[in-house]
Amino acid sequence: MTVHLPRDMGLLVVATQQSQGRGRGRNAWLSPLGCAMFTLNVQIELNSKLGQRIPFLQHLVALAVVEAVCSLPGYQDIDLRVKWPNDIYYGNLMKLGGVLVTSTVLGSTFHLLIGCGVNVTNSNPTVCINDLIQSYNLQHNCSLQPLSCAQLIARTVNCLEALIDNFQQGGPESVLPTYYKRWLHSGTWVRLWSEDGPEVQVMGLDHNGFLQVHSKEQGVVSVEPDGNSFDMLKNLVVIKTH
Known part of the structure; x- marks a missing residue:
């Protein structure tokens, strides 16, 4: 159905719970209440800078989730990280979320479905973003507000749009400095x-x-x-x- 959408129309599907959430390969994704889960339809021209390097898209989505939190005033030191190739982590300790991108090529266009799930208000099965915010508040005697799933999804989509625009204009060099600032692996x-x-x-x-x-x-x-x-x-x- 998504391939018939007008080129200038986006589609975002949000789930509060899933019964058959999945990750890469045959991995299952647990989907309790409090996990922000969405699928976003994106169209990318094959001859564009991102279209010629489409594996970057999953990296941009994971980065967008981290930036959605850490670009908020006061939240810049919340220890969210990108784990290559498609995960969101608390430091290097625990997975908080993941990204799954599937694609179809029709003519000169990639039709991509971006699936993402991130623990926001649910402490189980691991920890969630609001756990990190609460811990940060206790450690630094401050009062950062918890986030809602809707807020995280909205900010993630906005951040992703900006990252894609930057990539399309300047290629990998326009986003890699931010990516390396947030990822886990340099020099390891x-x-x-x-x-x-x-x-x-x-x-x-x-x-x-x-x-x-x-x-x-x-x-x-x-x-x-x-x-x-x-x-x-x-x-x-x-x-x-x-």
């Missing part, structure tokens, strides 16, 4: 594929949005985000099993 050492795999240092993202790592044996190589993810507990870049 990880092993590829297994605990006995080669040790490499994370360098950043290449111009296609793939993870760039450096090893003594191979120099700088790229790891595609589709099918790979960080295992934060083992400090690995692993292949997802399906």
Whole structure:
């Protein structure tokens, strides 16, 4: 249905709960009340700067969620982070949310469905954004207000629109400084594929949005985000099993 929408019309679907929420691969996404969940339809021209580097879109969405909170006056030190390729984390400790992007190409246009879920007011199954705000208030003797799911979704969509516009005008260089400010991985050492795999240092993202790592044996190589993810507990870049 979304492919028949007029080019200048957006579509945002918001769920208060889901019975069959899903993540990447066969992962399930738990969807309790208090989790901000939405699907956004976006159209990107193939010959545009973002269209030529479409893997960047999932990075922009994850960044938009973090910026939605941390760009609020007083909230800049709330410890929200982007975990490559598509997760939102509390520091490097706990996952708060994730992004899933699916695409269809018709003619010269990407028709993309962006799915996102973020724990906002629900402390289970991990922690939520308002837990972090409450903790920050206690530590710094201040009174930042909790956020609502509606507020987070609205700010995320606005931030995403700005990030996409910036990317379309200036390419990766226009967003990467902000992305690196918010992500977890600069300069970290990880092993590829297994605990006995080669040790490499994370360098950043290449111009296609793939993870760039450096090893003594191979120099700088790229790891595609589709099918790979960080295992934060083992400090690995692993292949997802399906």
